[in-house]
Amino acid sequence: MRTTPASLGAVAAALSLLLCAAPAAPAAPLAPAARPAPAPPGGRAAAEDRGAGLVARRAARAAAGLAFRPCPAAEELPGPVRCAVVRVPLDYARPDGPRISLTVSRVAATGSGGAARQGALVHNPGGPGGSGMYFPLLAELPQWRRIAAAYDLVGYAPRGVGRSAPLSCRDPAAGAGVPTQVPVRPSAAYKAERLAAARAYARGCAERAGAALAHYTTANNVRDLHVLRAALGEPKLTFLGSSYGTYLGAVYATRYPGHVRRMVFDSAVDPDPARVWYRNNLGQAPAFERRWHDFRAWAARHHDVYGLGATPEAVRASYERVRAAVARTPAGGVVGTGELQAAYLRAAYYDDVWPDRAAALAAYLRGDPGPLTAQAAPDPSEAGAAAAENATAVYTAVLCNDAPWPADWAVWDRDNTELARTAPFETWANAFLNLPCASWPVRDRQRPVAVGAPRPGLPRTLVVAAERDGATPYRGALELQRRLGAEAALVTERGAGHHGVVGGRNDCVDRHVERYLLTGDTAGWRVTCGPHPEPAPVSLDGRAASARGALLPPAV
Template sequence: MRAVAKFGAVAGLVSLVLTTLTVPPAGAVHPADGFAGATAEAHGTAVAAARAASTGIAFGACPEEEGLPKPVTCGTVRVPLDYAKPSGRQIALTVSRVRASGPSAERQGALVYNPGGPGASGMYFPMAAELPEWKRIARAYDIVGYAPRGVGRSAPLSCQDPADFIKAPTPAPTHPSPSYKQERIAQAKAYARGCARKAGAALTHYTSLNNARDLDVLRAALGEKKLTFMGASYGTYFGALYTTLFPGHVRRMVFDSAVNPDPSRIWYRNNLAQSVAFETRWADFRVWVAKHDATYKLGATPKEVARSYEQVRAELALKPAGGKVGPGQLHAAMLSVGYHDDYWPLRAHALSAYLKDDPKPLIAQAAPRPDTAKETENSNAVYTAVECNDAPWPDDWKIWDHDNTQIARVAPFETWDNAWMNLPCAFWTAPRQQPVDVRTQPGELPTTLILAAERDAATPIEGAHELQRRLDGSVLITEEDAGTHGIGGGGNACVNAYLEDYLLRGKTPVRRASCAPHPEPDPVSLDRRAEQRKLPHAV
């Protein structure tokens, strides 16, 4: 489930008949221990946290490769690779911070943020302290980001040569042929072998449970007796695991765009649900483009917009734009419209310009970037390792083929792309875990806050409802008739008011509340963009 949320300005499920997962996956399955009782992992986490509390984090100038401006400072926290062996091999996680800007009397501690993934880095998050939506929160809290294990410079994972990973152009059939499916099966097998070969015995330790344990060690290293945390997208899942492992260590916790934590849905069925939900969001984009046909000339109805898109796909299959943008690269770029409507004007403009014989905007938005190839491949490697390790997956290709063929009949936009991304999990050789049954008992956990957009495609809103059912006393804030993935600190003042009330004052509604949607994006015509390019101050 690639569900990476932006923080604010920077950056349910359709009923289907699906195959029941009854065939055990490849590789051994062992229970996800450490969430109750005096297990080896629980003891190891306590040992590592005590060590981190004693050592702290030596913050200083950030390495140049992080690209972080002053006053952001950086440091590292050491955690065990294997929590069952807390004195064994240690790995260093990179951490970034901006100190609270208000007087010491206002300071409430550190606010730690994770943007999702798996595989995304939160190192950039302290820069949010300068944004208007975050300034009041940044007066009271040190704003802390970090790169989870495997990500960036935090014991980085790799499964494939980055140059090979971004090779282009590539096809992207919505209804793949049997021969194309066999090609992708071979690629998935090779990718899984690459992960096992490059990571070796360490591979099994890149899991959501270990991400939750790492979070507790980071809490201790920051000198916090209790954790204040905001997780977006995948960050909500290991945040939920944290509440189950360490309920007494939680101060305040925000779940922004929640993954469905039901163990039966981690991760295979959550990805099927995501594929269905993306079809709805793709339709929303086409409705918006049709509404602004005077600007984009892509069609006055959603069907006409779809035909324009298919025309671009067909032309790119015959002649890739710039030699690098084929249907696969086009589709990857267009998936972003399902995450955030800020992308709508950009992608509509690129399609419109291409059909007017100007491929440059599309090339700029969709062509692979060699300068970020290493980061892109690393992110995908971590994503794959965590999701494949976390839970059983079907190892029978017939199950994948049946389920995704069925879904693609009604939701073709994302379905097969999602399947190919996750297919290495069918051929995984590292041991699998059984997902933890996330839930807390009455009075065990302070009030937590869940934020959700009603039409979120990456994490459909049923996940927020399921999380609320499992976390006693949690409160749900819904942005109605909107589909942004990651809404906290963004463009909805109502949502931000609830977020501030909770983080700054500990105040929430009794159980649920809703906000009207943020305004739709403003279309930008090609003529207006041309005029803006003439202005020296134009962006």
Template sequence: MRAIALCSTAGSVLLSALVAAPAGGQPAGAAPARPLFTDSAETRGTAEAARRAAAAGIRFGACTKEEDVPGSLRCGTVTVPLDYAHPGGKQIKLTVSRVKASGKDPHNSKRRVPRKGSLVYNPGGPGASGMYFPLASLLPEWKRIGAAYDLVGYAPRGVGRSAPLSCQDPKRLLKGPSQSPASPSESYKKERIAEAKAYVRGCVRHGGSALRHYTSLNNARDLDVLRAALGERKLTFMGASYGTYFGALYATLFPSHVGRMVFDSAVNPEPDGIWYQNNLDQSVAFERRWTDFRAWVARHDKVYGLGRTSADVLRSYEKARAQLAAEPAGGKVGPAQLQGAFLQTGYYDDYWPSRAQALSAYLKGDPKPLIQQAGPHPEAAADSENGNAVYTAVECNDASWPTDWSVWDRDNTALARVAPFETWDNVWTNLPCAYWPGPRQRPLDVRTAPGELPPTLILAAERDAATPYDGALELHRRLSDSVLVTERDAGTHGIGGGANRCVNGHLDAYLLDGRLPEQGAVCAPHAEPKPLAPGDRKKKASRHPAVR
């Protein structure tokens, strides 16, 4: 799926979502997978690396200028093997950030709160950094948790300064304006195939022999080494989006090392769905969420003037696409840039007012808001390229993908008839995996037996587009003693510590007291955003700093 480089108004890290492999077995035309995964050498290597990390610990100090974080954060590094089968071989350093537990009860300044240990967070990806997460301690929704826990973020392998991976010159991300046809021609498809192959060659050229070690399983192993380096006997972890997937791998590989674990907006861990089929499912879910956005805009037609029905709003959007195809806004924003900006409405409904306002202004003759929201941001190009590179490497290495273009073409041509909004852009994002050098892994079968894993908490919005709700149900089935909390009739991606007090109440109760709700707990949806009239300034989002 396509989900790299989302920008939100509060924070500064990527929160990407996922893609994935057809249900019912290996995809037609796929490269041969390795035999069913066994972890003996890597498990021994992880234990050795964890012992070394526990002895070394992490020396936290001032963060470097390159890390570009506020002074309240402290930074350090943890050393992990590039290849866990050879723990004495090449080592890489992962950057880590921390804000210590405040110990202050936010409701009673005289009361001291006992420290519970470290809470490690991953915001998703692959390719997202959690270095800014500890700043969540400044937000009201996180103050109780930040009082009891050291909040710990980190940049996974390949991300940021953690053995960074690159596949192309970041300046290429700024090229544009560009097209984004909903019904691509055969010549356009050939162009994108050529681009995908060239991108893979760039990844191989830059990554070399290390490229194959960027995997979800290694991300899970790195997490255990980080646990040991922090001096924690048991891991307390919260993962969002892709973070739920390698968090689930961790729970399967190291169940005895788990203390408390939160899965927020869960990826479907079904092995046969990693990653191609998940991608198809995601495109369907984005279409549903795109309809939700248009319906909201239609309800506020008096503000935006884009149409009184969802169909009317779609016609306004398609009118803008056609105009941008003929004459890009500011010479920068074409149909692809428009689609990229409006894709974010599928992730977070706090984007709805500003995107509707920009579309309305553009169609009334003022392109400035649209150029501002959809135009290129040179200052973010290097981070975005790095995130794309890690995303591609991890997902391509994780599983077998169809290697025959006709399979992609057949599946997505059919899907685009019912889900045109995101389908083809999802294809172009993930198509490098069709030409990725092998061998590929067979995805681990995420599963724990009753009593093997401490009780865990799963949070999910019923209309989440990036990680469809069925993924939360599947993860709940596979992790014994897990409890699922559902935000009904809502679609924000990543709901813990956000706008829903009911969800946050369950999160606090679990992390602070170990209390879980009854099975099947349901929270009413958070309030819809209020419309933003032309000339109004967008209000700051309440999302925590792990999300950008």
């Protein structure tokens, strides 16, 4: 299940595309990656936690702290943002063993309006596989001004992401520019091809990463966050986690409740250990189907602008006409049904792309494939391909390492065939994305943390969720609030489904988040805000469809 980075204000982070189709021949059984070195007595997890505590104490005692300097050109961040690196062990059971560097970005608290500095606000945008390096840029947005006055805004690239010990599982150029064709109802032969592709991808992860592959986990992401907090000179963590970042924050709160100051969980992943991660992925299918309906219902209400049909079913028929056409002849030579699916999945994540997506369908049906090609074609650049592969690799490694997954293809086939009967839009694309976990070459996978228990000393926290979110269905917010206990408050955006609620779309939600971050107070145990306004339709004659965007992938 991919939870793509939730958008914050006008800034969004890009993730990866769907895995390309791979070899038709069945792959040989995978050789397991080398086992990590034996851990000291008490078990590996206990040794890793002791190692994290040791490294964090050392970081807290370091006199100089992190050395923030102008950011390297590779980060593409403007002057006000400063960058640093924090060194962490690859394997926390060996705290003095090999180390990796995580990149960190910061804009210092402005102090405007006489605001007193409250410390650092650290953000994780989700994925897993998303980079938060852009986060300090939000200090320039009006809706973040009061928060930026009181807090240093701190972003970072988690292990494996970007320049933080980057992980990849295949040559990023493999298949670049070749359109993919994904059938609506996959045949047995097509499923066999995708199973072979998943095995090949998992094998590539093992071959490229070696024994290090086992160390890309949520547990280690939490330990890295603990070290980053200490290196920033913060005795307690103030944290904003979006999407997968909510699960990361929830595990941190469970492991280190005494080091939590304030935490905002935006678009919450269901932390129930029985659902991490296989069942959470299954749970996305009906939620995405609802959001796909929401987009089609919106387009139908604006039939006078787009001409796609006056009912959701008529809009679906228009989409299927386009789908059948690009299956025969890829749009612009690069957009097949796989690229089309990825582009319109983004409409199930973010309703602010609805006008462009509807306009692209309408233009295509009028004989102009240009807008669809611009919106759906993958980034052809070498850097774009590398970033997409990097995000997919980290996503895959973390989820596959985090929990046991069914190893029997028959289980996947049965569960997803049943789901696809009522929720066809995203079911199979999501299943194929996660299928490397069925043959993952790491013997000793993690066991999901029982979030919330025990949690002595955990202060008040704030969960924020949209009722119709497809990527992180609303039940996850209810479960997270329940597990965090009576001190956890929940703000619900009623009747909305945009993935990522915080940051300038809904004034009611943002007032609650700002109040909590600035004062620690919440308005009540459960609070409801009305939905943000729907996007306005864009006339085909009034504005061209948007240029190529960063397409977000199928989901956690």
